[in-house]
Amino acid sequence: MSRGIAVVTGGTAGLGRATVRELAKRGWDVAVLARGEDGLEATVAEVEQAGRRALGVPTDVADREAVEQAADRVEAELGPIELWVNCAMVGVFGDFLTTEPADFERAVAVNFFGFVNGTRAALSRMTPRDRGHVIQVGSALAHRGIPLQAAYCGSKFGARGFTESVTAELLHDGSNVKLSTVDMPALNTIQFSWVKSQLPEHPQPVPPIYQPEVGATAIADVADRPRRRTWVGESTVGTILGDRFAGGFLDWFLARTGYSGQLAPDKHDPRMPDNVYTPAPGDHGARGVFSDKAHSWSPQTWAIRHRRAVYATAAGTLAAGVALVAGAAKRR
Template sequence: MSRGVAVVTGGTAGLGRAIVRELADRGWDVAVLARGEGGLAGAVSDIQIRGGRALGISTDVADREAVESAADRVESELGPIELWVNDAMVGVFGDFLTTEPDDFERATQVNYFGFVNGTRAALSRMVPRERGHVIQIGSALAHRGIPLQAAYCGAKHAVKGFTESVTTELIHAKSPVRISTVDMPALNTIQFNWVKSQLPHHPQPVPPIYQPEVGAKAVADVADHPRRRTWVGEPTIKTVLGNRFIAGWLDTYLAKVGYDGQQAPEKVEAMLPNNLYEPATGDKGARGIFGSDARNGSPATWAIGHRKTMAAAAVGLGAAAAGGAAMAATAVVSRLRRS
């Protein structure tokens, strides 16, 4: 039996493609909204192979009317949307002052307004039905800006603030519709092959790097057990907490290491044409070229999918500690009585 209908924006490549596969593995029917026809065909095939109903719709998420039209088509062909995952993104690498204003604005339109458009399309259908769940794919960089990615960091910060506002409105309205944010660490995705870059060397995610399936499993776990905020991986946790307490030090530190840390001189193969304005051709899948350096999991990400186990263990440890304290206290009282 189907878990319901899920929509994944940007679901043709990278993390989005991994999310599509993971949701299909868990029994969801999935609609994919992205621009590239080759990637859409590949994603649809992935869903169907896993036994789910699939729909691929060529959509630029920066176009609000196109997103609304796509949502109408999903509900017409697959049924009511129960889960909407906002993931679509494009990248611009370079110093702010040397980034073309049009490029900066285009990245903001996709990475921020694409989320706004998707959230509006989802909630306008879910809230009247009083059921549904929206998941925003966030980033550690929603909490800490880094050099060379001002457009992306700015958009992710904006999505964070926007989502917090919408969350409070849903709570005020006593709506049962859920909205969650899942903040990601650096992932080995294809985006680093097709970002628009001014860098002298090949762009790379800031190590440590995780495979995109690590993030996809976290998203699917949050879909199974909704929670408002989830930090994926130890680096994300350290980034969020670090920026709360040592933001000034991080400014100086990242100014020193943030440039070289986002470049891989050893990667000499040519990059793909950037996908800022036009989609890439063909089907590029989920993983990028940093697989040899990528991790397949972490204790923090394991805990996301095993919260009940962790809670039971915590209760058990607490009970054991309380029992031990009680035994110790009893022994002390007994000795006092004998003395």
């Protein structure tokens, strides 16, 4: 039995691909919105192999009309959209002043307005039915900007503010439609092989690095049990809290380590052509070239998945501690 119809933007590679696989495994029929025909064909085949219905729709999420037409097609061919995951992104790496303005604007168009367009398409269909769920794939970098990624960080900050505004509007209207954000750590995805980069060496995510399946599991968990905000990975928690309480120190620290920390001098394989304006041909799957450095598990994410047991254990430990203190006080 189907859990419903899910849409994943950017679902042919990286975290999006891992998310499509996880949702199909949990019983969702999945529509995938992305630009590359090769990736769409392969992703649809994987969903169908999992026993679920699938639809691939060639879409540039920066094009509002294209997103609306894709949503119409999904509902016409699969049925009402119950879950929409905004995950599409492109990357430009380099100092702000030496980044071509057109490249910067294109990245913002995909990474910010792509989320706006997807959210509009989803909510315009969900709110009249008074049901549905939109998940925004956020980042630790929506809370703390780092050097060399001004377009990405600015887009993620913008998406966070946009989502908070729309969340308040849905609450004001008494809507039953859910809106969630899942903030990610550094992930081992293909993006670091096809970003447009000015860096002298192969770019890499700032360690610690996690496999994309860690993030996909968190997204699917939030789809199962909606919650407004979820932080994935210990590094995400540390980054967000660190910026709240020691923002000035992080400015200083990142000025000294943020450049070298995004370089991978040990990776010598030739990089693919960037996908900023046109999709890279071929099917590239979920994982990138950093599996030798990536973690497949996170204690923090495990605790989120099992928070009832964690809370119960913590409560039991606290009660036992109180009992011990009370017993000691009586014996005095």
